[in-house]
Amino acid sequence: MYILPKKESLRMIAALAEDYDLYGPVLQDVSGEPLFDRAMDPADVRLDAAITYNPPKGVLFPQSERILSYRYDRESRKASIRRDDLVRPKALVGLRSCDLNGLLCLDRFFLGQEYVDDVYLDHRKKMFIVANTCVRPFPQCFCVCTDSGPSAREGFDVNLTEAGDDYLFEAGSDKGEALAKRLGLKEAGPDASARKGRIVDASIARFDAEATENKAWISRVVNRITTGFIGNEVWEYVGDQCFECGACAFVCPTCSCFNIEDVASGEGGADRMRSWDSCSFEGYTRMAGDHNPRKPVEDRRNKRFFCKLSYTQSKKYLRPGCVGCGRCARVCPGDIGLPNVVTYIRRETTKAGTR
Amino acid sequence: MNDPNARAIVTVPEIAVIDEIKDEIEDVRTFYFSFENQEAGRNFRIKSGQFVMCTVFGAGEFAVSLPFSPENDRLHLSVRQVGKVTRALHELRPGDKIGIRGPFGNGFPFEEIKGRNIIYAAGGIGIIPLRSSIVHVLRHRKDFGRIILLYGARSSKDLMYRYMIDEWQKIPGFETHIGIDRAEPGWTGEVGFVHTLIAKASVPAKDTTAFVCGPPVMFNSVIQELLGVGLKEDAIVSTLERHMKCGIGKCQHCAIGRTLVCTDGPVYTYRQIKTLGEQI
Numbered sequence: 001m002y003i004l005p006k007k008e009s010l011r012m013i014a015a016l017a018e019d020y021d022l023y024g025p026v027l028q029d030v031s032g033e034p035l036f037d038r039a040m041d042p043a044d045v046r047l048d049a050a051i052t053y054n055p056p057k058g059v060l061f062p063q064s065e066r067i068l069s070y071r072y073d074r075e076s077r078k079a080s081i082r083r084d085d086l087v088r089p090k091a092l093v094g095l096r097s098c099d100l101n102g103l104l105c106l107d108r109f110f111l112g113q114e115y116v117d118d119v120y121l122d123h124r125k126k127m128f129i130v131a132n133t134c135v136r137p138f139p140q141c142f143c144v145c146t147d148s149g150p151s152a153r154e155g156f157d158v159n160l161t162e163a164g165d166d167y168l169f170e171a172g173s174d175k176g177e178a179l180a181k182r183l184g185l186k187e188a189g190p191d192a193s194a195r196k197g198r199i200v201d202a203s204i205a206r207f208d209a210e211a212t213e214n215k216a217w218i219s220r221v222v223n224r225i226t227t228g229f230i231g232n233e234v235w236e237y238v239g240d241q242c243f244e245c246g247a248c249a250f251v252c253p254t255c256s257c258f259n260i261e262d263v264a265s266g267e268g269g270a271d272r273m274r275s276w277d278s279c280s281f282e283g284y285t286r287m288a289g290d291h292n293p294r295k296p297v298e299d300r301r302n303k304r305f306f307c308k309l310s311y312t313q314s315k316k317y318l319r320p321g322c323v324g325c326g327r328c329a330r331v332c333p334g335d336i337g338l339p340n341v342v343t344y345i346r347r348e349t350t351k352a353g354t355r
Numbered sequence: 356m357n358d359p360n361a362r363a364i365v366t367v368p369e370i371a372v373i374d375e376i377k378d379e380i381e382d383v384r385t386f387y388f389s390f391e392n393q394e395a396g397r398n399f400r401i402k403s404g405q406f407v408m409c410t411v412f413g414a415g416e417f418a419v420s421l422p423f424s425p426e427n428d429r430l431h432l433s434v435r436q437v438g439k440v441t442r443a444l445h446e447l448r449p450g451d452k453i454g455i456r457g458p459f460g461n462g463f464p465f466e467e468i469k470g471r472n473i474i475y476a477a478g479g480i481g482i483i484p485l486r487s488s489i490v491h492v493l494r495h496r497k498d499f500g501r502i503i504l505l506y507g508a509r510s511s512k513d514l515m516y517r518y519m520i521d522e523w524q525k526i527p528g529f530e531t532h533i534g535i536d537r538a539e540p541g542w543t544g545e546v547g548f549v550h551t552l553i554a555k556a557s558v559p560a561k562d563t564t565a566f567v568c569g570p571p572v573m574f575n576s577v578i579q580e581l582l583g584v585g586l587k588e589d590a591i592v593s594t595l596e597r598h599m600k601c602g603i604g605k606c607q608h609c610a611i612g613r614t615l616v617c618t619d620g621p622v623y624t625y626r627q628i629k630t631l632g633e634q635i
Contacts, residue, residue, distance in 0.1 A: 067366055068366065068367055070410075070412060070454070072412035072413060072452060074451065077372075077450055077451060077452055078452075079370045079391075079412060079452040079454070081367060081368065081370065081454065083364065083366075083367050109605075110605060113604050113605075113618070114603075114604055114618050115365050115603035115604055115605070115618070116365075117365075117366075117603065117605050118364050118365060118366055119366055120605075228632055256605070256607070257606060257607040257608070258600065258601075258605070258606050258607075259600060259606070259608075260415075260416065260600040260601065260606065261415065262410075262413065262414065262415045262416070264413060268412075268413065270412065270413055272416075277606070277608070279607070279610075284598070284608060285597065285598050285608065286598060287438075287596065287597065287598045288417070288437045288438025288439075288440070288441060288598075289437040289438060293597070293611070293633060293634040293635070294633065294634070299633075303610065306613070307607075307610075310613065312613040313613075
């Protein structure tokens, strides 16, 4: 471990900006809200910002992007297909542990199954990740319930932990070590790990008092969701509350459903666009000819929570699909963010137990 | 696969040319095609029961089952025009180009069912995905017991591949029972829904595997009848369809129960279908 004085953190970010497109928490001009976005100036990256409104998934999996384009001339019958080169070196600076865990879920899903998603792979190539330990929780957080924070354990090139006027700089890869050497950072000494451990423990201790918005004892419901032993009235209630707006999916670090559409670009050409989709939308499963096997909204809501919390899906992510960032609970107009649904299922279980 | 760049790019279609178009029944046409790039054509190996994603340039991409046999058969797709993209496909003429990605999916069992009696039960255009297996099994018919086709459609005009069935009926040992829902003048085949053909064919219960494909109502009645005869739940095989966007297990549109139709299916046994907990 190394010491990065806080006042030198800009030097680290500027060094990364020389080799990478820079992304991190930046404050929105008007509202001052922290967003995870492209930073044109290294000074715009705010390591002290609160958890960002959106997860970083859009950097690897943009909300809408062209994955290929083609041209077909019916006169000459000549067809050509062009695949876009999406590989750009990107540095993600200031990732919270929940979001890094979400990104690792996406990695395992897009790259670790039967087929490798070559579009995602292109985005993921040549990436540098600087994680940032949460030395105190935010009100919405429940990463301690989902075992994904407050400090990242894997997947980073560098992990920073705020310690007084310094950051403890932990290299997680050769690239991270090289950055420490390049910046000429000094070694943090033999007690650094213990010091970091104390900071993380203190952060965890603050969850009860400060992270008051959400609690989700997901381990209690994983089995029920996997086996489907949940009363239909729970899903009906959740379905009644759902506005089918899709916001939960869009702010979720691990939701990755997408739609594909060919959009005409003129002169017999078209762009094949891939964009975020949500299983809460009615058209999601509708087939040509209008047959829709999954019509009622409660069927669709049931699906989202199965995806987040079943063992079946955990096998794809190698952990639960929820990383405890609390964003779905913040954006849901129907008050059925994941922690609340977990609570409904637990209540039902408790009632059944006393019957 | 040492070089990661050598991996096949699964999101980019291969260009194919439509060589011939055949009108089948109303709204259904068969498109015979070949790949523009001959090497891509040679590398295109399928299992019966798999599917491809077909691009109609300017309109989009759709998932479609493969009717041709894995061995020595002309490449073709039989498609009903039912939505935006399939309608655009029907606008195309011989010489037009399309895009093909795949094949994807698990496919029907073949080696595993050698030595068994095989029942094909199809309703309407449900015979399209089964054709691949039928042709494959008939070509190896010495390896199988009785081979029976039970095929039904609303009327004689709705029977797919009749010219082909006429040829198949000449194959010794291939039993066919073709039915339509209501009697028609001049019709000499059976009259009645597909499930009623099961008794007429005296389907054997022992060592029998059944392949079932058709609309949900037909599917359910056929399954009940086959179970009644004594077939085991895992000896009844079907292929499911879902809205699909990627074909490679990523877009998640085809999720059913805990599985994805594109990578875990499209072929499921009835035992599996029962545990999915969703509508067919």
